[in-house]
Amino acid sequence: MLWCGTVTQQTAHKNTMVICVLGRYLLKSSLCSRSWCRKSSLYSAGHGFQPEEIREKLRAYPGGAVDLLTQGDTGLAVLTVNNPSRMNAFSGAMMVELEERVSQLESWTQGKGLIVRGAAGTFCSGADLNAVRAMSNPQDGMKMCMFMQDALTRLQRLPLVSVALVEGRALGGGSELSTACDFRLMAPDSVIQFVHKHMGLVPGWGGAARLVRLVGDRHALRLLGGALKVDPELGLRIGLADGVLEEGAPQDGDEGVALRQAEEWLSRYTKGPAEVIRAAKRVVSSGRELPLTEALRAEKEVFGTVWGGEANLRALAGKTKHK
Numbered sequence: 001m002l003w004c005g006t007v008t009q010q011t012a013h014k015n016t017m018v019i020c021v022l023g024r025y026l027l028k029s030s031l032c033s034r035s036w037c038r039k040s041s042l043y044s045a046g047h048g049f050q051p052e053e054i055r056e057k058l059r060a061y062p063g064g065a066v067d068l069l070t071q072g073d074t075g076l077a078v079l080t081v082n083n084p085s086r087m088n089a090f091s092g093a094m095m096v097e098l099e100e101r102v103s104q105l106e107s108w109t110q111g112k113g114l115i116v117r118g119a120a121g122t123f124c125s126g127a128d129l130n131a132v133r134a135m136s137n138p139q140d141g142m143k144m145c146m147f148m149q150d151a152l153t154r155l156q157r158l159p160l161v162s163v164a165l166v167e168g169r170a171l172g173g174g175s176e177l178s179t180a181c182d183f184r185l186m187a188p189d190s191v192i193q194f195v196h197k198h199m200g201l202v203p204g205w206g207g208a209a210r211l212v213r214l215v216g217d218r219h220a221l222r223l224l225g226g227a228l229k230v231d232p233e234l235g236l237r238i239g240l241a242d243g244v245l246e247e248g249a250p251q252d253g254d255e256g257v258a259l260r261q262a263e264e265w266l267s268r269y270t271k272g273p274a275e276v277i278r279a280a281k282r283v284v285s286s287g288r289e290l291p292l293t294e295a296l297r298a299e300k301e302v303f304g305t306v307w308g309g310e311a312n313l314r315a316l317a318g319k320t321k322h323k
């Protein structure tokens with residue numbers, strides 16, 4: 001059996017066991033072959049994608065960590081890219097850890113929101129240049145590209161509302177990581193920069209495809225062709241940033257201040273029952289990625305998971321007035 005969507009949950013309502021995941025329609029439809037499945041990745045062996053072999057290769061470049069903290073009470077998780085001595089650059093081992101953390105989040109059925117951040121007041125300076133140098137042949141480059149595209153696509157498709165908390169710099173692969181979140185919240189003096197041109201590259205972790213969808217092709221071309229520094233003002237103007245942290249907050253020596261602001265910002269979208277928030281993210285994900293007919297069918301399936309559900313019945317039982 002193909003393993004689709006997120007973890008299969010069974011919810012009993014109206015005396016009917018409803019298999020309530022995106023995965024159900026994915027199983028029935030052709031979408032599984034389009035890589036919407038959790039366990040089937042964007043790439044297959046036919047593309048030269050051998051995940052275990054790639055993991056082994058990447059683990060040869062150690063350093064840093066990708067930490068995950070899940071809060072059961074709030075349904076929020078915090079993913080921290082943690083390699084401060086290299087401005088949170090991704091070592092090979094960290095790429096593998098990122099994928100492992102995404103797998104953990106795919107199995108976290110109570111989650112509602114995710115904050116992606118970097119340790120010690122800066123976001124991420126992309127791939128570790130030491131690893132990049134060692135893997136600069138085309139074969140290794142393609143392997144890393146497929147691996148990171150897969151991990152970041154799965155991150156983006158999580159049924160969690162996600163926000164990149166950008167402090168300091170988000171460079172190269174770091175800027176690409178920020179685009180794999182639903183929202184970007186920037187600290188006042190932060191910068192997102194697709195420096196790929198200066199590296200003789202284009203994005204390869206899916207950042208170009210996502211950037212075009214976020215800001216449109218012309219702004220995307222400006223950012224990639226000019227390797228422009230996107231500060232919060234430009235970010236807000238072109239729609240790359242969704243909010244700016246309060247002035248002064250990250251500078252007061254308490255790393256937690258920015259995180260608390262991000263939690264507060266995110267909470268307006270994650271308040272409420274997990275099944276409803278997760279359903280909202282699922283219909284947005286399918287709307288974002290699928291052709292209309294398929295997106296509508298996906299929406300119907302997700303709708304079926306909340307219609308007549310606990311939260312819906314509770315709302316109907318009360319006096320409804322939306323003021």
Ligand SMILES: CC[C@@H](C(=O)O)C(=O)SCCNC(=O)CCNC(=O)[C@H](O)C(C)(C)COP(=O)(O)OP(=O)(O)OC[C@H]1O[C@@H](n2cnc3c(N)ncnc32)[C@H](O)[C@@H]1OP(=O)(O)O
Pocket residue numbers: 085086087089090125126127128129130132169171172173174176195196199201202203204205
């Ligand atoms: C496919 C992935 C590919 C892509 O898609 O483009 C990449 O991501 S390639 C990497 C792209 N990123 C870079 O090229 C970043 C290069 N670094 C810098 O521009 C600067 O270091 C900085 C991030 C702007 C910070 O500058 P500054 O505040 O002046 O600090 P330092 O330069 O002293 O940095 C501290 C320390 O960190 C090391 N560092 C920073 N980034 C990386 C990196 N990506 N890989 C490895 N190491 C990195 C830097 O070398 C310093 O180390 P020491 O010299 O040992 O102190």
